[in-house]
Amino acid sequence: MSRKLSLEEITTAGILKAPEHGYLLDYLKTAPEPIGIYEHSAKTKTCAEKIALLNSESGRTWELRQAVRAVYFKHGKLLHIVVTPDMGVSRIDTTACYGRTLGIATVAELPEYVEEGTCTPFIPNYDIAPAAGRVQHIYAHFKPEFKTMLADFSIGGRGEGAQRRSLWIPYGDAVHLLAKEFDEVVTVQDIYTLPPKEERSKLIKQALGEVKYGR
Numbered sequence: 001m002s003r004k005l006s007l008e009e010i011t012t013a014g015i016l017k018a019p020e021h022g023y024l025l026d027y028l029k030t031a032p033e034p035i036g037i038y039e040h041s042a043k044t045k046t047c048a049e050k051i052a053l054l055n056s057e058s059g060r061t062w063e064l065r066q067a068v069r070a071v072y073f074k075h076g077k078l079l080h081i082v083v084t085p086d087m088g089v090s091r092i093d094t095t096a097c098y099g100r101t102l103g104i105a106t107v108a109e110l111p112e113y114v115e116e117g118t119c120t121p122f123i124p125n126y127d128i129a130p131a132a133g134r135v136q137h138i139y140a141h142f143k144p145e146f147k148t149m150l151a152d153f154s155i156g157g158r159g160e161g162a163q164r165r166s167l168w169i170p171y172g173d174a175v176h177l178l179a180k181e182f183d184e185v186v187t188v189q190d191i192y193t194l195p196p197k198e199e200r201s202k203l204i205k206q207a208l209g210e211v212k213y214g215r
Contacts, residue, residue, distance in 0.1 A: 002058040004036045005165075015157060015165065020124035023181040027173070034060075035169050037155055043163030045117035047086040050152060050166065060150075064088060068153045068171065070121045073102035074109055079134050083121045083178075084141035084191060085151065085171065097139040097191045111135075113156050117163050120156040121178055128185055138182060140175045141191040147172035 007028060010016050015037060016025050028036060041057055044050040047067035054062045065085040071092055073080045080102060082092055094102040107116055111127060111134060114120060121140070127133030151171040156162065179186045 002038045002040050002054065004034070004038050010037055013161075015155065017124070020126055021122065023125065023177060024122050027177055031169075034150070035173075037165060037167050039161075040164045040166070043117070043160050045163065054152065062152070066149060066151050068151045068174075070119045070154065072105040072110060072114075072119055073098075074105040075102055075136065077134065078129055078136040079105060079109075079111070080136055081119075081121055081123075081138045082141070082191060083138060083175075085146060085149070087192070089192070092191070094139075096193055097187065097189060098137075113158075114154075115158045115162070118154045118157050120154045120167075121174070122153065122155060122167070125181060128182060136185065138178055138186045139191055140178060140186060140188045142172075142175055142188045143190065 005013075005015070007025070010028075011018070011025070016028075018025060038058075040053055042053055044053055047064060047069060050067045051062045051064050054060065065087060067086045069082075069084050069086055069092075071082045071084075073082065073094055075098075080094070080098060082094065082097065084092065094100070110116070110119070111123070113124060113127075121138055123133075123135055127135050129136045147170070149171045150168055151174065153167045153169065153174060155165055155167045157165070175188055179188060
């Protein structure tokens with residue numbers, strides 16, 4: 001069965017660390033049920049696997065879109081993270097958010113705090129570029145109907161234990177936390193709608209830090 005972890009377990013095991021994950025820890029301290037980090041009976045790598053597992057052991061009914069993808073794309077040595085409920089689309093085209101197509105980061109190119117199957121948008125706050133980190137931008141897909149939807153996010157880490165853990169949180173709260181913590185490096189938009197051609201050059205300039213990011 002899916003078991004909710006206590007804050008003490010979360011911090012003692014180093015699943016989330018202060019201060020780099022302080023923004024999420026502070027939220028979890030006062031969050032109502034069923035929000036929290038859960039440990040599951042088996043490891044999963046795909047959204048479909050996660051939903052099948054949750055439907056079998058969580059005591060709740062889950063739909064595929066409640067499993068959230070955090071896909072790490074690369075531009076040189078920097079990373080762009082696209083966050084989206086699983087809409088049943090196998091390939092995410094970054095043209096709508098970045099202005100052109102980016103390649104997905106390989107396993108070797110992922111940061112040390114994630115691996116294939118645990119990629120998360122809840123990154124440690126030191127890993128933001130250009131200050132010192134590698135993550136240059138986070139794009140969060142959003143529609144009003146997602147705001148209160150309970151969503152399942154991978155929470156990072158490496159190894160089998162990390163593959164068996166996930167965060168349950170309303171999708172709107174997750175997006176708000178990311179936007180509040182990382183401010184101008186977060187863009188909230190419909191990532192599946194291609195912008196007009198004249199807007200694409202602006203998106204590229206935004207991603208390169210040449211103009212102020214919009215929301």
